[in-house]
Amino acid sequence: MGMLPPGATIVPVMLTLVHGFNIQSQNPTVIPGEEEAYFGYSVLQFGSERDRGIVVSAPLARRGNVMGAIYRCHGSSGNCSAVRIPESAQSQVEGVGLSLTANLTSPTELLMCAPSMSYRCGSNTFVNGICYEFDSSLNLTRNVTPAFQGLCRLNAIC
Numbered sequence: 001m002g003m004l005p006p007g008a009t010i011v012p013v014m015l016t017l018v019h020g021f022n023i024q025s026q027n028p029t030v031i032p033g034e035e036e037a038y039f040g041y042s043v044l045q046f047g048s049e050r051d052r053g054i055v056v057s058a059p060l061a062r063r064g065n066v067m068g069a070i071y072r073c074h075g076s077s078g079n080c081s082a083v084r085i086p087e088s089a090q091s092q093v094e095g096v097g098l099s100l101t102a103n104l105t106s107p108t109e110l111l112m113c114a115p116s117m118s119y120r121c122g123s124n125t126f127v128n129g130i131c132y133e134f135d136s137s138l139n140l141t142r143n144v145t146p147a148f149q150g151l152c153r154l155n156a157i158c
Helices: 006-017
Strands: 043-047 052-063 066-074 079-082 091-096 099-103 109-121 124-134 140-144
Touching (some): 043 099, 052 091, 052 099
Parallel strands (some): 066 091
Antiparallel strands (some): 043 052, 052 066, 091 109, 109 124, 124 140
16 A cells, blocks of 8 residues: 555656756856857857867858858867858858858868858849858868859840
């Protein structure tokens, strides 16, 4: 009569085995950035065992024909440096850093995408997305522009 149902003993055992994880909130490292540029929109751990850090995006930062930026920030120092993103005279890229992902296995790579790359062809403006792939040192290795036709062909319609 004094026995617990079989499932009742499992719950306390399971609670003692589960541990949570969260970002340190007692002594956080605050990295200042431009609030109007949405600095910190995306944050991603990135780096090797000996060179750890984070990548931080600011998708509304303005620089030439590129709207958006990503920064490499090192450890607890909070020092950040902008990652070079190529500009193009033919197109305008917006939203750089809205999407970030990393492959942390060897070789370490970062993929950063922008949903809007516009380019003009005559009186028409076309919009595509663009993604940039970076190596472990955050040097640009290639960009991917799915469905981008590239050439502007203006032909008379008969």
